[in-house]
Amino acid sequence: MALLEIENLHAGVEDEDIKILNGVDLTLDTGQLHAIMGPNGSGKSTLAAVLAGREEYEVLEGEILFQGEDLLELEPEERAEEGIFLAFQYPVELPGVSMTNFLKEAVNSVREARGQDELSSADFLKYMREKASLVDIDADLTKRSVNEGFSGGEKKRNEIFQLAMLQPKLAILDETDSGLDIDALQNVSNGVNKLWNEERGFLVITHYERILQYITPDRVHVMLDGEIVHSGDQELAHKLEEKGYDWIREEAAAAAA
Amino acid sequence: MSTSETEYLEGKASEEYEHGWSTDIESETTPKGLSEDIVRYISDRKNEPEWLLDWRLKAYEYFTDLLESGHYPDWAHLDYERPDFQDMHYFSAPKDKANYESLDEVPQEILDTFERLGIPLEEQKALTGVAVDAVMDSVSVATTFKEKLKEKGVIFKSFGEAARDHPVIVRQHLGSVVPYTDNLYAALNSAVFSDGSFVYVPEGVECPMELSTYFRMNEKGTGQFERTLIVAEPGAYVSYLEGCTAPMRKETQLHAAVVELIAHEDSEIKYSTIQNWYPGDEEGNGGIYNLVTKRGICKGDNSKISWTQLETGSAVTQKYPSVILAGDDTVGEFYSVAFTKGHQQADTGTKMQHIGKDTKSTIISKGISADVADNSYRGLVKVGKNADDARNFSQCDSMLLGPDCGAHTYPYIESANPSAQIEHEATTSKVGEDQMFYCHQRGLGEEEALKLIVNGFCKEILQELPMEFAVEAKELLAIELEGSVG
Numbered sequence: 207m208a209l210l211e212i213e214n215l216h217a218g219v220e221d222e223d224i225k226i227l228n229g230v231d232l233t234l235d236t237g238q239l240h241a242i243m244g245p246n247g248s249g250k251s252t253l254a255a256v257l258a259g260r261e262e263y264e265v266l267e268g269e270i271l272f273q274g275e276d277l278l279e280l281e282p283e284e285r286a287e288e289g290i291f292l293a294f295q296y297p298v299e300l301p302g303v304s305m306t307n308f309l310k311e312a313v314n315s316v317r318e319a320r321g322q323d324e325l326s327s328a329d330f331l332k333y334m335r336e337k338a339s340l341v342d343i344d345a346d347l348t349k350r351s352v353n354e355g356f357s358g359g360e361k362k363r364n365e366i367f368q369l370a371m372l373q374p375k376l377a378i379l380d381e382t383d384s385g386l387d388i389d390a391l392q393n394v395s396n397g398v399n400k401l402w403n404e405e406r407g408f409l410v411i412t413h414y415e416r417i418l419q420y421i422t423p424d425r426v427h428v429m430l431d432g433e434i435v436h437s438g439d440q441e442l443a444h445k446l447e448e449k450g451y452d453w454i455r456e457e458a459a460a461a462a463a
Numbered sequence: 464m465s466t467s468e469t470e471y472l473e474g475k476a477s478e479e480y481e482h483g484w485s486t487d488i489e490s491e492t493t494p495k496g497l498s499e500d501i502v503r504y505i506s507d508r509k510n511e512p513e514w515l516l517d518w519r520l521k522a523y524e525y526f527t528d529l530l531e532s533g534h535y536p537d538w539a540h541l542d543y544e545r546p547d548f549q550d551m552h553y554f555s556a557p558k559d560k561a562n563y564e565s566l567d568e569v570p571q572e573i574l575d576t577f578e579r580l581g582i583p584l585e586e587q588k589a590l591t592g593v594a595v596d597a598v599m600d601s602v603s604v605a606t607t608f609k610e611k612l613k614e615k616g617v618i619f620k621s622f623g624e625a626a627r628d629h630p631v632i633v634r635q636h637l638g639s640v641v642p643y644t645d646n647l648y649a650a651l652n653s654a655v656f657s658d659g660s661f662v663y664v665p666e667g668v669e670c671p672m673e674l675s676t677y678f679r680m681n682e683k684g685t686g687q688f689e690r691t692l693i694v695a696e697p698g699a700y701v702s703y704l705e706g707c708t709a710p711m712r713k714e715t716q717l718h719a720a721v722v723e724l725i726a727h728e729d730s731e732i733k734y735s736t737i738q739n740w741y742p743g744d745e746e747g748n749g750g751i752y753n754l755v756t757k758r759g760i761c762k763g764d765n766s767k768i769s770w771t772q773l774e775t776g777s778a779v780t781q782k783y784p785s786v787i788l789a790g791d792d793t794v795g796e797f798y799s800v801a802f803t804k805g806h807q808q809a810d811t812g813t814k815m816q817h818i819g820k821d822t823k824s825t826i827i828s829k830g831i832s833a834d835v836a837d838n839s840y841r842g843l844v845k846v847g848k849n850a851d852d853a854r855n856f857s858q859c860d861s862m863l864l865g866p867d868c869g870a871h872t873y874p875y876i877e878s879a880n881p882s883a884q885i886e887h888e889a890t891t892s893k894v895g896e897d898q899m900f901y902c903h904q905r906g907l908g909e910e911e912a913l914k915l916i917v918n919g920f921c922k923e924i925l926q927e928l929p930m931e932f933a934v935e936a937k938e939l940l941a942i943e944l945e946g947s948v949g
Contacts (some may be wrong), residue, residue: 211573258904282903293905298901302919311915312905319906351919372905 207274209407210234210376211259216267217256228432229268236375239398239408241418241443244429245451250297250411253429254380255417257409258292259285272376286312287319289375293365293382300352305364308352309334309371316372337370341397359390366397377401378409383417395420415447428454435461490553492555494662497548499523500661502654505554509657510622512630515637522653527646536646536754536781539810540839540871544750546717553655553688617670617701618663622690625661632663636694640723640758640787648719650754652688655788656721659689664699664730673929675704691722695730697763702733704932716741718777720755728763728790729923733771735928737936740776747806750778757784761793761819769796770813771927773936775943778807783841785814788822788850795824803836803868812842812873817853817883827858829921832868839871846878853883861891861922864913914941 210233217227226249234240234421244250256263257270259282270277272288280288297372300308313333338345343363353361362382369377379398383391398421402408410423418426418440426443428436430451435458436442446454493501502523506516536544578619612619618629626633643653664670695701718740724732734757753776759768770784786795797813815824830838840859861870872889894916902912917940918925925933 258900260900282900283906283908286904286906294901294904298895298897300898300901300916300919302922303915308902308905308915311907311911312902315906315908315911372472 208233208271209236209238209273210409211271212253212268213270214268215253215256215265215270217252217263217265220264225266226263226432227256230429230432231432232427232434234261234376234407234409236364236407237404238424239402239410239421240425240427241410241412241423242427242429242434243412243415243420243443243446246413247323248429249432250429251380252432254292254295254409254411257285257378258282258290277343283315284319286374287316289373291369291372291374291377293362293377293379295380295382295384297353297356297365298363299354299356301354303316305348305350305352306331309348309368313371322386334371338367340400341367341370343367358385359387362386363390363393363397363429364442366394366401370397370401374406376407376409378411378419380411381413382410383412383414391417392420418443430454430458433458489499494551496551497523497553497655501553505655505657505704506552506897509626511623511626514634515626516894518638518643519654522650523655524649525643526647526654529650534647534650537842539781540780540837540873541781541808541810542837543752543808548651554657574825577758591726593728600650613673616665617668619674620661622656622659622661622692625663625692629661629663633661634695636692636723636725638723639719639727640760641756646758648754649721652690652719652721652756654761656688656690659691659720661691662693662701662703664693664701666696666697667698668696669699670701670916673702673704687716687718687720689720691720692725693723693732693733693734694725695727695766697730698726699727699730701731702735702929704735704737706737706739706932706935716751717752718753718755720757722755722757722784724759724768726759726761726763726766726793729765730763731767731769732759733769733929734759734784735932736770736772736774737932737939738772738774738776738780739939741778742776742805742807743778745805747778750777750807753777753780753782755782756916757782758787758814759785759795760787761790761795761822763793764790764819765792767794767796768791769794769798769927771796771798771924772800772811773921773924773928773935773939774799774801775813775939776811779919780807780809780811781809783813785816786823786824787816787818788853789818790822791819792821793819797824797826797828797842798924799828800831800924801829801838801840801938802833802920802940803838804833804864804943805836805940806834807836810839810841812840814843814845815855817844817846817850817855817880819886820849820853822849822850822853822857822890824853825860826855827923828857828859829924830859830870831864831917831920832861832870833864835867837869837871839873841873841875843875843877845876846880846883848879850880851882853878853880855883855885857885857887859887859889861889862917863891863893910944913944917944 210231212232215227215230218225230253242250252263255365265278310330317324334348335345365382382394395417423440426438426440427434436454502519506519536624577931638817641649643650662674693703724734726732740751761768768786774780784797788795795815801809801811803809812860813826826842828840832838842857844855846853857874859872863870870891874887876885898916899912918937925936928936
């Protein structure tokens with residue numbers, strides 16, 4: 207059984223007559239890492255938002271199975287509890303809410319749903335220090351308010367840290383590499399490589415081939431106008447970097463005609 | 464805001480008031496209405512000295528004049544019916560006895576009441592180190608820790624007792640910060656106040672414990688008019704906690720308290736409040752009118768007064784805990800969280816009056832509104848012409864938890880001294896879908912997410928509360944936010 211099966215997914219913005227996804231098909235097995243590439247506005251981030259259950263998007267057609275279960279039936283927090291994690295493109299600030307407090311609530315909420323005991327404060331702090339050191343972030347960050355006053359790079363690294371804390375089955379990275387300098391990019395990539403294992407699948411959404419120099423995907427998909435129009439291996443990413451998206455566009459148009 | 468979020472937030476309005484019940488104690492209550500006879504009766508029942516009766520009568524006369532000439536303090540952003548002063552009771556006392564010497568004398572029902580409110584006096588006595596002067600309706604029920612305070616020379620008594628035992632100090636300070644001519648409700652309180660607390664901390668003494676009074680209104684249709692007077696002599700320090708809840712009542716109840724603080728040279732008074740009175744029902748019927756005058760004076764140089772309040776209850780709240788910075792190098796602080804939901808309305812803030820040189824004031828106000836509630840901050844920073852190098856920092860943040868509530872900020876600044884530095888910052892934010900979704904994505908449900916966000920928003924204020932209150936305050940905010948999440 208695949209970890210994630212997306213079949214003929216059509217989705218748009220609720221209350222507005224805008225269709226963004228026009229029949230996405232994708233299958234991801236546990237232990238695999240797939241990259242989704244594509245130009246701006248092709249629907250990559252919408253796909254991530256729909257998977258995480260963002261309410262302003264409406265699914266019009268198709269289905270999503272997560273570990274064989276209908277994902278669309280679940281509330282966003284239930285999806286998180288089932289093991290879906292989204293690293294946000296724009297992480298949100300929560301003024302006055304300390305990272306420690308936030309993560310303690312989140313980790314224990316997820317643990318409870320998975321039938322595990324709540325961590326005591328001491329065990330939680332120990333666990334948090336372990337994970338911080340695993341993804342190589344400054345432990346001082348956990349004393350600050352969630353994302354408040356964080357630099358762009360810190361916010362993105364903080365997403366990877368949360369991924370490490372929450373131990374999801376499926377991690378979706380929504381342009382986590384955008385806006386990072388080379389050091390931060392390496393740090394994020396190292397984090398992903400450490401967290402990528404047999405038990406976990408990754409969906410890495412990106413504009414650039416750059417991150418794929420550090421992370422080797424099993425598959426690369428190209429999204430165009432709300433559809434996956436081409437899939438291949440890492441070579442495809444290099445080709446896109448060299449040639450851009452026009453050839454794919456032409457290919458897709460030819461196939462449609 | 465998305466539909467489910469709105470529904471959730473609306474669901475909160477349907478919560479029933481947690482402490483909505485009343486104790487069955489036989490009470491002795493004066494007939495409805497206010498007259499000179501009622502004022503004399505109250506004074507007589509409390510065995511007051513002649514001078515205090517005279518003062519009450521003058522206040523009564525002044526109140527009558529204001530009423531006849533239509534001087535209502537109705538300039539606030541509040542919409543409610545003026546109370547009918549002839550349609551309420553002004554005194555009620557448990558029948559058998561007016562005062563208690565020890566806990567053993569207190570009727571069991573009263574003790575049970577406090578137990579249910581989570582304030583078991585016995586346990587508090589043993590565990591928390593907080594002295595509790597519990598006011599049930601108009602009569603002091605129990606006072607603990609008296610001996611320990613006595614050793615240090617700290618006087619912590621019900622107002623009635625203090626007026627009898629320490630007439631000189633009480634007479635010297637009563638009405639010196641809030642005169643009965645201050646406003647209609649201050650005049651009313653001065654005429655009919657039936658109890659409250661008196662605190663006196665002698666020179667150089669740091670009060671050895673947090674002082675706490677637990678007020679509770681429990682008599683149908685009874686307005687409660689307590690009066691608190693705190694005097695800190697030079698070099699003294701005292702932290703005073705006031706917490707309140709009231710039972711569910713259909714009739715509107717008026718609460719018009721007066722609090723006066725006097726800080727002499729190098730002394731500090733910290734006054735903290737949690738106010739959780741009955742806010743009325745879903746349709747906006749009933750609930751407490753909380754119309755209170757609180758003011759402190761930093762009389763001596765280097766003195767400091769700090770107000771911290773968490774206001775979550777009452778149908779209508781109008782209060783402006785203020786500081787007169789008379790001495791040089793004095794400090795005034797105001798930290799406030801006002802949470803309104805349902806049909807609640809609050810118009811609250813502070814006045815910082817800079818008179819002395821190098822005086823400093825800080826105002827941090829957080830307003831949270833849900834449902835159709837209205838929440839206003841109103842503050843005055845006034846710098847006198849001799850107040851060289853006065854400094855003020857004000858920050859007023861509002862948070863809206865839905866599309867139909869309101870937040871307003873009315874800052875007033877009057878400066879007569881060009882060396883003054885006054886800073887004002889104001890923000891209004893909606894609890895965004897983005898914030899909620901971010902929390903959901905990390906596995907947090909509606910309620911957990913909202914609690915985190917609101918607690919974060921109020922953090923600066925909650926950390927100003929004494930430890931044992933801070934925990935209670937967080938819990939109270941959590942209770943306020945809880946709803947029927949489907």
